[in-house]
Amino acid sequence: MRPIKFNVGLPNGDPAATLATARRAEELGYYSVSIDDHFFMRGLMADPRAPHCECFTMLSAVAAVTKRVKMLPLVTSMSYRNPALLAKTMASIDNLSGGRFIAGLGAGWFREEYDAYNFPYPSNAERIEQMGDGIKLLKAMWTQDEPTYHGPYFKIDKAYCDPKPVQRPYPPILIGGGGKRILEIAAHEADILNLNPPITKGYVDIVEALKFDRAKVLKRIEMIRGFLKAAGRAADALELSGGGFVLMAKDRATADAMAAGTAQTLGIEDNASVRTSLQILIGTPDDVKRELAARIEKFGMTYFFLNFMMPDTIEMFAKEVMPAFAH
Numbered sequence: 001m002r003p004i005k006f007n008v009g010l011p012n013g014d015p016a017a018t019l020a021t022a023r024r025a026e027e028l029g030y031y032s033v034s035i036d037d038h039f040f041m042r043g044l045m046a047d048p049r050a051p052h053c054e055c056f057t058m059l060s061a062v063a064a065v066t067k068r069v070k071m072l073p074l075v076t077s078m079s080y081r082n083p084a085l086l087a088k089t090m091a092s093i094d095n096l097s098g099g100r101f102i103a104g105l106g107a108g109w110f111r112e113e114y115d116a117y118n119f120p121y122p123s124n125a126e127r128i129e130q131m132g133d134g135i136k137l138l139k140a141m142w143t144q145d146e147p148t149y150h151g152p153y154f155k156i157d158k159a160y161c162d163p164k165p166v167q168r169p170y171p172p173i174l175i176g177g178g179g180k181r182i183l184e185i186a187a188h189e190a191d192i193l194n195l196n197p198p199i200t201k202g203y204v205d206i207v208e209a210l211k212f213d214r215a216k217v218l219k220r221i222e223m224i225r226g227f228l229k230a231a232g233r234a235a236d237a238l239e240l241s242g243g244g245f246v247l248m249a250k251d252r253a254t255a256d257a258m259a260a261g262t263a264q265t266l267g268i269e270d271n272a273s274v275r276t277s278l279q280i281l282i283g284t285p286d287d288v289k290r291e292l293a294a295r296i297e298k299f300g301m302t303y304f305f306l307n308f309m310m311p312d313t314i315e316m317f318a319k320e321v322m323p324a325f326a327h
Contacts, residue, residue: 002239002302004292004325005031008314009074009307012036013051015058021314022062026069028318032102033066034074034305035059039113043204044265048112056089063097070100074305075176075194077108079119079127083134084159087141091165099166102192103138106176107131111202124200125181129153132185135173139189142170174241178212178220187227192239194305195220197279210277217278217299242295243305244279248288248313248321255283281306285320292325 008025010018010033022033037055040048055073062071071093076086094101107127108114114121122130133151140149141161149156165171174192175182179200186193197212199205225235247258259282263274274280278295281288295301308314 001296001300003327004296005303006317006322006325007032007034007072007074007243007303007305009033009305010035010058010062012038012053012058015053015061018053018058019061019065021311022066022069022071025314026066028315029322030069030318031303032070032072033062034072034104035062037073037076037080037104038110039117041110042112044206056093059093059101060096063093063100066097066100068100070102071097072102072104072174075104075106075174077106078131078134079108079114079121080117083137083154084141084156086134087138088161090138090171091142091161091163094165094167094171095163097166099171101165101167101171102174103171104174104176104194105131105135105190107182109199109202121202124179128177128179128181128185131175131182132189135175135185135189138173139170180223183220183224184227187224187233187238188231190238192241192303193224194241194243194303195299195301196242209279210274212278213276214278214298221299236300239303240299240301241303241305242278242299242301243307244277244281245307245309246288246313246317247280247282247309248285248316250284250316252284255287258282285316288317288321289324292321296325 008030010021012035025033035055035058040052042048059071090103111121130153133153136151137149137154141147142165146158147156147161148158172191174194175186175190176194176196178196179198197209228235228237249255249258259274275282281291
Protein backbone atom coordinates (compact mmCIF):
# COMPACT_ATOMS: atom_id res chain seq x y z
CA MET A 1 0.00 0.00 0.00
CA ARG A 2 1.11 3.55 -0.71
CA PRO A 3 1.95 5.87 2.19
CA ILE A 4 -1.06 7.72 3.59
CA LYS A 5 -0.95 11.40 2.65
CA PHE A 6 -2.85 14.46 3.80
CA ASN A 7 -3.46 17.76 2.02
CA VAL A 8 -4.50 21.10 3.48
CA GLY A 9 -6.92 23.18 1.44
CA LEU A 10 -5.56 26.71 1.72
CA PRO A 11 -7.81 29.68 2.48
CA ASN A 12 -8.27 31.95 -0.52
CA GLY A 13 -8.77 35.70 -0.32
CA ASP A 14 -6.13 37.02 2.06
CA PRO A 15 -2.68 36.30 0.55
CA ALA A 16 -0.93 36.65 3.91
CA ALA A 17 -3.24 34.02 5.45
CA THR A 18 -2.79 31.74 2.44
CA LEU A 19 0.99 31.80 2.71
CA ALA A 20 1.01 31.53 6.50
CA THR A 21 -1.24 28.45 6.31
CA ALA A 22 1.01 26.88 3.66
CA ARG A 23 4.11 27.41 5.80
CA ARG A 24 2.39 26.00 8.88
CA ALA A 25 1.11 22.97 6.96
CA GLU A 26 4.67 22.28 5.89
CA GLU A 27 5.95 22.60 9.47
CA LEU A 28 3.27 20.20 10.70
CA GLY A 29 4.20 17.52 8.17
CA TYR A 30 1.31 17.64 5.70
CA TYR A 31 2.19 16.16 2.31
CA SER A 32 0.66 18.89 0.17
CA VAL A 33 -1.36 22.08 0.06
CA SER A 34 -3.94 23.07 -2.52
CA ILE A 35 -5.92 26.09 -3.61
CA ASP A 36 -9.11 26.23 -5.63
CA ASP A 37 -9.10 27.49 -9.20
CA HIS A 38 -12.07 29.84 -9.11
CA PHE A 39 -12.35 33.57 -9.65
CA PHE A 40 -15.24 33.91 -7.22
CA MET A 41 -17.52 31.46 -5.46
CA ARG A 42 -21.15 31.31 -4.39
CA GLY A 43 -22.48 28.85 -1.84
CA LEU A 44 -23.59 28.23 1.71
CA MET A 45 -20.34 29.63 3.09
CA ALA A 46 -19.13 31.63 0.09
CA ASP A 47 -19.96 35.19 -0.96
CA PRO A 48 -19.19 36.05 -4.60
CA ARG A 49 -18.12 39.57 -3.52
CA ALA A 50 -15.50 38.19 -1.12
CA PRO A 51 -11.84 38.52 -2.21
CA HIS A 52 -10.63 35.52 -4.22
CA CYS A 53 -7.10 35.34 -5.60
CA GLU A 54 -6.04 33.71 -8.86
CA CYS A 55 -4.88 30.15 -8.32
CA PHE A 56 -1.53 29.97 -10.12
CA THR A 57 -0.39 33.35 -8.87
CA MET A 58 -0.89 32.09 -5.33
CA LEU A 59 0.76 28.72 -6.01
CA SER A 60 3.83 30.56 -7.31
CA ALA A 61 3.96 32.48 -4.04
CA VAL A 62 3.51 29.25 -2.05
CA ALA A 63 6.42 27.72 -3.97
CA ALA A 64 8.60 30.69 -3.03
CA VAL A 65 7.91 30.53 0.73
CA THR A 66 8.07 26.73 1.25
CA LYS A 67 10.76 24.09 0.78
CA ARG A 68 9.23 20.61 1.08
CA VAL A 69 5.45 20.59 0.83
CA LYS A 70 3.91 19.77 -2.55
CA MET A 71 1.26 22.01 -4.10
CA LEU A 72 -1.59 21.82 -6.57
CA PRO A 73 -4.71 23.46 -7.91
CA LEU A 74 -7.75 21.49 -6.73
CA VAL A 75 -8.68 21.43 -9.50
CA THR A 76 -8.10 23.67 -12.49
CA SER A 77 -10.73 23.70 -15.22
CA MET A 78 -9.35 23.02 -18.68
CA SER A 79 -11.79 25.69 -19.90
CA TYR A 80 -10.22 28.63 -18.09
CA ARG A 81 -6.89 28.77 -19.89
CA ASN A 82 -5.60 27.71 -23.26
CA PRO A 83 -4.05 24.30 -22.45
CA ALA A 84 -0.73 25.26 -24.08
CA LEU A 85 -0.52 28.24 -21.73
CA LEU A 86 -1.56 25.99 -18.87
CA ALA A 87 1.27 23.56 -19.70
CA LYS A 88 3.77 26.42 -19.67
CA THR A 89 2.41 27.79 -16.38
CA MET A 90 2.54 24.40 -14.68
CA ALA A 91 6.05 23.64 -15.97
CA SER A 92 7.19 27.02 -14.64
CA ILE A 93 5.76 26.36 -11.17
CA ASP A 94 7.33 22.90 -11.13
CA ASN A 95 10.68 24.58 -11.78
CA LEU A 96 10.05 27.36 -9.29
CA SER A 97 9.20 24.81 -6.59
CA GLY A 98 12.06 22.44 -7.38
CA GLY A 99 9.74 19.67 -8.58
CA ARG A 100 6.91 19.90 -6.04
CA PHE A 101 3.96 20.58 -8.32
CA ILE A 102 0.97 18.26 -8.88
CA ALA A 103 -1.20 18.95 -11.93
CA GLY A 104 -4.75 18.97 -10.56
CA LEU A 105 -7.18 18.96 -13.49
CA GLY A 106 -10.92 18.88 -14.05
CA ALA A 107 -13.65 19.55 -16.58
CA GLY A 108 -15.13 22.62 -14.87
CA TRP A 109 -18.64 22.95 -13.51
CA PHE A 110 -19.48 26.42 -12.08
CA ARG A 111 -21.85 27.80 -14.74
CA GLU A 112 -22.25 31.23 -13.15
CA GLU A 113 -18.50 31.78 -13.22
CA TYR A 114 -18.23 30.75 -16.88
CA ASP A 115 -21.01 33.14 -17.84
CA ALA A 116 -19.62 36.02 -15.77
CA TYR A 117 -16.18 35.73 -17.38
CA ASN A 118 -17.60 35.07 -20.86
CA PHE A 119 -16.07 31.59 -21.10
CA PRO A 120 -17.94 29.20 -23.39
CA TYR A 121 -19.89 26.59 -21.41
CA PRO A 122 -20.49 23.58 -23.67
CA SER A 123 -22.32 20.49 -22.49
CA ASN A 124 -21.00 18.39 -19.60
CA ALA A 125 -19.97 15.70 -22.07
CA GLU A 126 -18.07 18.12 -24.30
CA ARG A 127 -16.25 19.79 -21.40
CA ILE A 128 -15.11 16.35 -20.22
CA GLU A 129 -13.82 15.48 -23.70
CA GLN A 130 -12.02 18.83 -23.83
CA MET A 131 -10.32 17.97 -20.53
CA GLY A 132 -9.13 14.64 -21.93
CA ASP A 133 -7.85 16.28 -25.11
CA GLY A 134 -6.15 19.02 -23.10
CA ILE A 135 -4.30 16.47 -20.97
CA LYS A 136 -2.83 14.88 -24.08
CA LEU A 137 -1.64 18.32 -25.18
CA LEU A 138 -0.08 18.98 -21.76
CA LYS A 139 1.88 15.74 -21.99
CA ALA A 140 3.11 16.65 -25.47
CA MET A 141 4.26 20.06 -24.21
CA TRP A 142 6.10 18.47 -21.31
CA THR A 143 7.84 15.64 -23.18
CA GLN A 144 8.50 16.67 -26.79
CA ASP A 145 11.43 18.79 -27.94
CA GLU A 146 9.25 20.50 -30.51
CA PRO A 147 5.78 19.97 -29.02
CA THR A 148 3.21 19.28 -31.71
CA TYR A 149 -0.27 17.92 -31.13
CA HIS A 150 -3.47 18.01 -33.19
CA GLY A 151 -6.51 16.85 -31.26
CA PRO A 152 -10.26 17.20 -31.70
CA TYR A 153 -10.37 20.41 -29.64
CA PHE A 154 -6.82 21.71 -29.25
CA LYS A 155 -3.67 21.83 -31.34
CA ILE A 156 -0.11 23.13 -31.14
CA ASP A 157 2.74 23.28 -33.66
CA LYS A 158 6.28 23.50 -32.29
CA ALA A 159 5.00 25.15 -29.10
CA TYR A 160 8.35 25.15 -27.32
CA CYS A 161 8.02 24.58 -23.59
CA ASP A 162 11.40 25.10 -21.97
CA PRO A 163 12.40 24.55 -19.32
CA LYS A 164 10.60 21.26 -19.11
CA PRO A 165 9.14 20.27 -15.73
CA VAL A 166 11.68 19.14 -13.14
CA GLN A 167 9.66 15.96 -12.56
CA ARG A 168 10.07 13.50 -15.41
CA PRO A 169 8.37 12.70 -17.59
CA TYR A 170 6.01 15.29 -16.09
CA PRO A 171 4.36 16.23 -12.77
CA PRO A 172 1.85 13.76 -11.32
CA ILE A 173 -1.57 14.27 -12.90
CA LEU A 174 -4.59 14.33 -10.62
CA ILE A 175 -8.09 14.33 -12.08
CA GLY A 176 -11.06 15.31 -9.96
CA GLY A 177 -14.58 13.98 -10.50
CA GLY A 178 -16.79 10.94 -10.29
CA GLY A 179 -18.72 10.51 -13.54
CA LYS A 180 -18.19 7.44 -15.73
CA ARG A 181 -16.32 9.21 -18.54
CA ILE A 182 -14.14 11.12 -16.06
CA LEU A 183 -13.14 7.79 -14.52
CA GLU A 184 -12.34 6.34 -17.94
CA ILE A 185 -10.09 9.27 -18.85
CA ALA A 186 -8.40 9.10 -15.45
CA ALA A 187 -7.70 5.40 -15.95
CA HIS A 188 -5.86 6.21 -19.18
CA GLU A 189 -4.19 9.52 -18.34
CA ALA A 190 -3.91 10.18 -14.59
CA ASP A 191 -1.74 9.18 -11.66
CA ILE A 192 -4.29 10.17 -9.00
CA LEU A 193 -8.09 10.25 -9.01
CA ASN A 194 -9.79 12.54 -6.51
CA LEU A 195 -13.15 10.79 -6.36
CA ASN A 196 -15.96 13.31 -5.87
CA PRO A 197 -19.71 13.43 -6.51
CA PRO A 198 -20.43 14.35 -10.14
CA ILE A 199 -21.62 17.96 -10.56
CA THR A 200 -24.00 18.05 -13.52
CA LYS A 201 -26.22 21.10 -12.95
CA GLY A 202 -23.68 23.93 -13.04
CA TYR A 203 -23.75 24.28 -9.26
CA VAL A 204 -23.24 22.06 -6.22
CA ASP A 205 -26.47 20.34 -5.20
CA ILE A 206 -25.84 19.47 -1.54
CA VAL A 207 -28.64 16.90 -1.34
CA GLU A 208 -27.34 15.11 -4.44
CA ALA A 209 -23.75 15.26 -3.18
CA LEU A 210 -24.75 13.57 0.07
CA LYS A 211 -26.31 10.74 -1.95
CA PHE A 212 -22.83 9.89 -3.27
CA ASP A 213 -22.60 7.28 -0.56
CA ARG A 214 -20.34 4.32 0.17
CA ALA A 215 -22.22 1.93 -2.07
CA LYS A 216 -21.91 4.31 -5.01
CA VAL A 217 -18.22 4.85 -4.33
CA LEU A 218 -17.62 1.09 -4.34
CA LYS A 219 -19.39 0.83 -7.70
CA ARG A 220 -17.20 3.64 -9.06
CA ILE A 221 -14.07 1.86 -7.83
CA GLU A 222 -15.20 -1.32 -9.59
CA MET A 223 -15.65 0.71 -12.77
CA ILE A 224 -12.17 2.23 -12.35
CA ARG A 225 -10.60 -1.23 -12.15
CA GLY A 226 -12.31 -2.20 -15.37
CA PHE A 227 -11.12 0.96 -17.11
CA LEU A 228 -7.57 0.42 -15.88
CA LYS A 229 -7.58 -3.12 -17.25
CA ALA A 230 -8.87 -1.88 -20.60
CA ALA A 231 -6.10 0.74 -20.63
CA GLY A 232 -3.48 -1.97 -20.03
CA ARG A 233 -2.53 -0.59 -16.63
CA ALA A 234 -2.16 -2.36 -13.31
CA ALA A 235 -5.14 -2.43 -10.96
CA ASP A 236 -3.29 -0.21 -8.50
CA ALA A 237 -1.77 2.19 -11.08
CA LEU A 238 -4.23 4.94 -10.19
CA GLU A 239 -3.99 6.30 -6.65
CA LEU A 240 -7.41 6.99 -5.13
CA SER A 241 -8.03 10.07 -3.06
CA GLY A 242 -10.95 11.56 -1.22
CA GLY A 243 -11.53 13.95 1.59
CA GLY A 244 -13.90 16.68 2.61
CA PHE A 245 -14.65 19.19 5.31
CA VAL A 246 -13.11 18.49 8.72
CA LEU A 247 -15.16 19.30 11.82
CA MET A 248 -13.28 17.98 14.81
CA ALA A 249 -13.45 18.60 18.55
CA LYS A 250 -11.75 17.00 21.53
CA ASP A 251 -15.01 16.19 23.33
CA ARG A 252 -18.09 14.31 22.21
CA ALA A 253 -20.62 17.01 23.12
CA THR A 254 -18.93 19.63 20.97
CA ALA A 255 -18.57 17.18 18.08
CA ASP A 256 -22.27 16.30 18.30
CA ALA A 257 -23.18 19.98 18.32
CA MET A 258 -21.04 20.48 15.20
CA ALA A 259 -22.88 17.66 13.44
CA ALA A 260 -26.27 19.15 14.34
CA GLY A 261 -25.19 22.63 13.30
CA THR A 262 -23.83 21.39 9.97
CA ALA A 263 -27.06 19.49 9.24
CA GLN A 264 -29.07 22.63 10.01
CA THR A 265 -26.84 24.80 7.79
CA LEU A 266 -27.22 22.34 4.92
CA GLY A 267 -30.98 22.15 5.46
CA ILE A 268 -30.85 18.45 6.32
CA GLU A 269 -33.07 16.99 9.01
CA ASP A 270 -31.10 13.81 9.59
CA ASN A 271 -27.78 14.33 11.43
CA ALA A 272 -26.76 10.77 10.53
CA SER A 273 -26.51 11.67 6.85
CA VAL A 274 -23.94 14.31 7.78
CA ARG A 275 -21.96 11.94 9.97
CA THR A 276 -21.83 9.23 7.34
CA SER A 277 -21.20 11.49 4.34
CA LEU A 278 -17.92 10.91 2.54
CA GLN A 279 -17.72 14.68 2.02
CA ILE A 280 -17.33 15.32 5.74
CA LEU A 281 -15.04 14.10 8.54
CA ILE A 282 -16.71 14.89 11.84
CA GLY A 283 -16.21 13.91 15.45
CA THR A 284 -13.44 13.56 18.00
CA PRO A 285 -9.88 12.75 16.88
CA ASP A 286 -10.55 9.07 17.62
CA ASP A 287 -13.73 9.19 15.52
CA VAL A 288 -11.83 10.74 12.64
CA LYS A 289 -9.05 8.15 12.88
CA ARG A 290 -11.59 5.32 12.76
CA GLU A 291 -13.35 6.84 9.76
CA LEU A 292 -10.11 7.37 7.86
CA ALA A 293 -9.00 3.81 8.61
CA ALA A 294 -12.33 2.55 7.27
CA ARG A 295 -11.96 4.53 4.03
CA ILE A 296 -8.42 3.25 3.58
CA GLU A 297 -9.49 -0.36 4.12
CA LYS A 298 -12.80 -0.29 2.24
CA PHE A 299 -11.95 1.96 -0.72
CA GLY A 300 -8.16 1.78 -0.93
CA MET A 301 -7.91 5.56 -0.60
CA THR A 302 -4.45 6.75 0.42
CA TYR A 303 -4.57 10.51 -0.18
CA PHE A 304 -6.97 12.80 1.68
CA PHE A 305 -7.79 16.39 0.71
CA LEU A 306 -8.99 18.23 3.78
CA ASN A 307 -10.80 21.53 4.23
CA PHE A 308 -10.56 22.68 7.82
CA MET A 309 -13.54 24.72 8.93
CA MET A 310 -11.62 26.13 11.90
CA PRO A 311 -7.91 27.01 11.56
CA ASP A 312 -6.89 25.49 14.90
CA THR A 313 -8.13 22.11 13.70
CA ILE A 314 -5.16 21.94 11.31
CA GLU A 315 -2.91 21.67 14.37
CA MET A 316 -5.14 19.17 16.17
CA PHE A 317 -5.39 16.92 13.13
CA ALA A 318 -1.62 16.94 12.59
CA LYS A 319 -0.84 16.11 16.21
CA GLU A 320 -3.68 13.74 17.12
CA VAL A 321 -4.69 12.04 13.85
CA MET A 322 -1.76 11.98 11.41
CA PRO A 323 0.67 10.03 13.65
CA ALA A 324 -1.70 7.03 13.55
CA PHE A 325 -1.11 6.77 9.78
CA ALA A 326 2.63 7.42 9.65
CA HIS A 327 4.80 4.57 8.39
